[in-house]
Amino acid sequence: MENQTSAVIHVLIIEDEDSFRSLLESRLNRKGYCITATASGEEGLKAAREKSFDVALVDIRLPGMDGIQVLQALRQLQSPPEVLMMTGHGTIETAIEAMRQGAYHYLTKPLDLKELELVLAKALEKRRLADRVEGLNRALDRQTGEPEIVGNSPALLKVIDLTRKAASWDIPVLITGESGTGKELIAKALHHWSNRKGKPWIAINCGTLPSNLLESELFGHEKGAFSGAVASRVGLVEAAHEGTLFLDEIGELEVGLQAKLLRFLESGEYRRIGNNRLFKSKVRVVAATNKNLEEAIAAGQFREDLYYRLSGMVLRLPPLRERRGDIPLLVQYFLKRRYPHRQPPIDPSVWERLEAYRFPGNVRELAHMVDRACMLYDGGMLSWHHFVGFCDDGVDRSRSHKPADSAFVYPPGMPLEEVRRRHILATLAMVGGNKAVAAEKLGIGLRTLYRYLEEWNLAQQDELT
Known part of the structure; x- marks a missing residue:
């Protein structure tokens, strides 16, 4: 069945083996994709700098620049494509390293072309979601501009000054204060004043969902991973890539999920529910709570190591x-x-x-x-x-x-x-x-x-x- 798309999807192929490159080009052309096929990393990067691609298929073993170097260069582009690595069985460890550096997936040769099409479709789904989030955030920035923080009391001015300083440092921030004091407003200001402005801003209230659904919201899931998972879903940490993830009511997070969040904060790596493969996302995490987390730690309700990982900077909002x-x-x-x-x-x-x-x-x-x-x-x-x-x-x-x-x-x-x-x-x-x-x-x-x-x-x- 031909791929019926309303917009042209551009795919870059970087593969030095002529016959295999021609096979991929022919197959994907028939599916409706617009293909640019190149035989070396240098040639592929030249094409990627001249126009934007949605997905790049990159062989790990290339003459001159190898696939890892090409991946690193692609990731530096203003609008980087999702990258699928192609590897022989002898270089799987290298492919896993590529995943850690931001590749979306890797495929082993000889390629199963149906698997390639499935993975390509998922990579495009992620790309479209990221584009939508980025577009919505740009629209939000145009509509709202700089967040309005009203007041000139010394207590509030101190918080604003610390927020501006924290914005220029890419460290986790914990915002504390009673409900209704404006924690999300300060978190938005932090995002707006940082170099992540214009990148995704994603917020979730950790107190509104049960633990199993919250894990799916954060890290995503695969089709059939649990009852009701009728389709694969991208998690918020993936949607927030290179932007800011705001975790409100972090004190309500259940202990089991705290361990998974800690692992993500330490490595940037996570697993979707129902998938053992490691994914990677670069986000700035800003958390907020109206709880006394020190008391929660003493009561065994909150992990001490997670608290120190979240509290690179603590901003306390004064009550009215x-x-x-x-x-x-x-x-x-x-x-x-x-x-x-x-x-x-x-x-x-x-x-x-x-x-x-x-x-x-x-x-x-x-x-x-x-x-x-x-x-x-x-x-x-x-x-x-x-x-x-x-x-x-x-x-x-x-x-x-x-x-x-x-x-x-x-x-x-x-x-x-x-x-x-x-x-x-x-x-x-x-x-x-x-x-x-x-x-x-x-x-x-x-x-x-x-x-x-x-x-x-x-x-x-x-x-x-």
Whole structure:
């Protein structure tokens, strides 16, 4: 069956044996690929510098430059192709070394042409995914520009200064702080200010998926590797190649998966589920947590060696109560998002009450309060009741962080599932949307809370985590 593609796929062949090179060229031409065939590494590199290729088939034993040298040179191109190495049985060790240096796969001679076509298709799938991610990241950079970090308090300015310094050093960074303080925003700034800007930015919340699914998300899997794996899938560490991988809620990572993550951080190597072959990816890992990892280490819940591998630089984000001077700036910033031309006036008493408020949900909670005020605003001045809202019983719940007793009284006969849903949502509202605090108060795990929210289609993730 001919390969029907909507876009031309360019394949470079570097093979010194004339008859075999002609065979590959003829076979792949019939499949619809656009082939450039060369007999030496120097000739192949000249072609690769003149135009972009999606995949390169490179023989390891070549006259002049050998296949490893060609691979290294191809990897330095602005838009490098995926590289498939071709090797005789006597040079398999060299082929494995090529894999460590970034080759996508190796094939042993005599080649099984059907296997070649299958591996070529998988390499193209990875290439297309990387192109899509890169395109999306370029579009995101154009749309958002430099991340806006609002505030001028000394505590925040110190974090910004350290973030800029860390951005220029290619080391892992661990961002700590309570939920809602802006950890993902700082991680995005770190990526934007680094030399990886324009490369993939991939984020995942380690607290939202069970361990087996999280491993597949991170490292990928092969078709049939487990129940439900109906197709092969590229993992996030592969999609983030040469970019930044942001691991949010790293403290929720189960111990077994911590060991696999540690191995990847140490070597850059990983295995897809269902595949014993080693893959390699070069990414900068930035992790974030609202947990005290030192306490988790003492309790045997987090590996000490992984902590030291992640914490090349530690950035601690201050809670909003430690930077109260930034509250007016943040309020004006959030108001301007809703009213870009002219913001409504605010009753002076609002500032006093905001100053006295504890903000368990930090900046995220303040953002939600401003959104609520805009929703309730009907002209005149914005007053305190616009920011906090009033329930039917007239109790201003923002002052005590404790809902009125009537909020937790449910009519007899209400299904237990509905009681659970209302109770969880009321607890989340009580703590300003802080999921970690809500899970602790409810006596359930954070992952369990996320599962309930997903069942109710309420698992949206805010950027200010």
